[in-house]
Amino acid sequence: MASLRKRSVSPVLDRLDGRWRASARGPTPHEDGTRHPASAWDLRTLIAVPPAGAPFRYLNLNLTLGRTGTAFDRDVPARGAEPRDVLDLQFCLEGLRGAATEKRLGSVRRDLLYTPGTVALQMGERLEIRGAWPRTRIAYRQPEAALELEMAIEAWPGLAWWTRLPGAYCHYTSFGTADLRWQWGSEGGRLELPVLHDHGWGRRMPAFGAPLRRFRYEVLRLEGDAHLLSLYTEGPAGVELRSATILRRSAEEPPLAGGHTREVLEWETFENHAGRACRVPRRWWAKRTGGAGELRYEAVRATEPRPVLGDGFLYAFDYSLETRGGGGPAGSRRIEGQGYAEQLGVGWAAHQ
Numbered sequence: 001m002a003s004l005r006k007r008s009v010s011p012v013l014d015r016l017d018g019r020w021r022a023s024a025r026g027p028t029p030h031e032d033g034t035r036h037p038a039s040a041w042d043l044r045t046l047i048a049v050p051p052a053g054a055p056f057r058y059l060n061l062n063l064t065l066g067r068t069g070t071a072f073d074r075d076v077p078a079r080g081a082e083p084r085d086v087l088d089l090q091f092c093l094e095g096l097r098g099a100a101t102e103k104r105l106g107s108v109r110r111d112l113l114y115t116p117g118t119v120a121l122q123m124g125e126r127l128e129i130r131g132a133w134p135r136t137r138i139a140y141r142q143p144e145a146a147l148e149l150e151m152a153i154e155a156w157p158g159l160a161w162w163t164r165l166p167g168a169y170c171h172y173t174s175f176g177t178a179d180l181r182w183q184w185g186s187e188g189g190r191l192e193l194p195v196l197h198d199h200g201w202g203r204r205m206p207a208f209g210a211p212l213r214r215f216r217y218e219v220l221r222l223e224g225d226a227h228l229l230s231l232y233t234e235g236p237a238g239v240e241l242r243s244a245t246i247l248r249r250s251a252e253e254p255p256l257a258g259g260h261t262r263e264v265l266e267w268e269t270f271e272n273h274a275g276r277a278c279r280v281p282r283r284w285w286a287k288r289t290g291g292a293g294e295l296r297y298e299a300v301r302a303t304e305p306r307p308v309l310g311d312g313f314l315y316a317f318d319y320s321l322e323t324r325g326g327g328g329p330a331g332s333r334r335i336e337g338q339g340y341a342e343q344l345g346v347g348w349a350a351h352q
Contacts, residue, residue: 026155027172027199032133033117034065035201036108037084041066044129045198046138046151048178049221049340054191057094057303057316058219058340059149061140063127064088065108067204083204087111089127090308091140093147093184094316100145100184103273103308134176136197145184152179153195156251160196160229171200175227175248175255194225213238214347215312218286220297220319220339225250228295230260230286234347245288247295258290269350273307277350280305280313280343297321299339312344 026032036042043064050056067083087106092099106112106123114121119136121129128139134155141148155176162172178195182188196219214234221227226249233241245258266283281301288295297319305313322334 026133026157026159026174029132030117031170031172032119032199034114034119034121036065036116038116039066039201040084040204041068042201043068043199045196046153047196047198047219047340048180048193049219049227049338050191050193051221052338054193055096055187055189057096057338058092058314059094060090060092060308060314060340060342061138062088062090063121063123063129064090065112065114068202081107085109087123089123091142092306092308092314093149094303094306094314095184099303099306100142100147101306101308102142133174136176147185148183150181151195153177153197155197156248158254160246160248160255161198161231165202167203169200169202171198171202173198173229173246175251177225177251194221194227196227196229212241212345214343214345216341216343218339218341220321221337222249222321223335223337228288230262230288232260232262234345238347245290247288247290256290258288260286260288262286268301270305270313271307272311272313273309274311276311278313278348279350280315280348294324295321296324301341302338309342309344311346312342312348314340314342316340 034042041064043062046059046061048059065087067086085108087108089102089104091102112121112123119129119131126141130137136153138151138153139149153176155174160173160175164170174197176195176197178193180191180193212233213236214232216232218230219227229246232243235241243260245260247256247258262284264281264284266281267279268282269277270280272278283300285296285298299317299319301315302318303316305315307313317339318336319339320334320336
């Protein structure tokens with residue numbers, strides 16, 4: 001087992017990485033459009049980490065049409081349902097004094113109005129996504145929490161993550177700026193903030209016989225509009241599928257790829273959405289190496305883990321980061337800030 005844990009198929013996946021071929025453009029209308037039901041699943045995710053002083057710690061909105069078959073969407077209530085007809089809405093807005101969360105399963109046929117091949121999706125009065133890259137508009141309402149959000153998103157040039165295996169799996173991440181108008185109970189306002197907008201589609205993963213064992217994604221908001229993304233995925237028997245980082249300093253500069261290592265210093269145990277006990281890091285350190293020099297940070301979880309994923313959690317953390325060489329986004333000095341993390345997969349079970 002130990003030898004398997006040292007193995008990695010990252011070089012193979014790197015060959016599928018079309019980030020550099022797409023660095024000067026965004027997705028085509030065909031790539032941007034909703035691919036379900038031609039593809040077994042289609043998902044869209046929005047992630048935002050507001051600046052210090054904002055009334056929120058992070059925002060996550062995820063809409064999945066169909067079932068990917070990976071660990072994160074193995075939700076008990078959906079068992080027995082036709083996989084292509086399952087609609088999964090996940091949402092979390094982590095405020096400074098609490099959170100508004102939602103995990104809603106439904107039927108694509110009954111609960112969604114959409115036009116395949118375009119970005120035009122509507123779930124009654126709760127969610128609407130429309131547009132054509134680089135401009136997307138999202139409206140979300142949660143009446144039970146007296147919450148209303150409206151976002152006008154303008155994508156930055158080029159893409160960050162961009163993996164293409166036509167007919168099986170495609171996924172890209174686009175940076176952008178959102179004009180956010182919000183109303184939460186008696187409070188409301190307007191914010192302009194950087195966001196990440198993901199779109200993925202493909203076949204159900206069981207066809208490959210390799211469901212994800214672990215998935216971890218971190219977003220660090222650095223100074224100004226700079227962001228650092230780190231991704232770690234692990235397959236059966238602990239085989240590393242992908243471990244990498246992306247640093248993007250501004251809309252004018254292209255993303256910079258790098259390596260990623262991390263170590264958990266302290267764990268805690270929480271129940272996920274399905275009621276299984278899972279380990280969640282409380283303190284950890286991570287390091288990025290690459291063209292922008294070395295970035296090392298220590299992090300402490302700052303919010304309660306929110307189990308809105310089928311088999312995982314979302315939470316915020318505070319970090320202290322030091323840059324060394326390479327002309328990093330803050331020079332060779334130490335900065336402090338906040339970030340967002342999501343983890344999912346069967347490999348976080350507390351007994352392991």
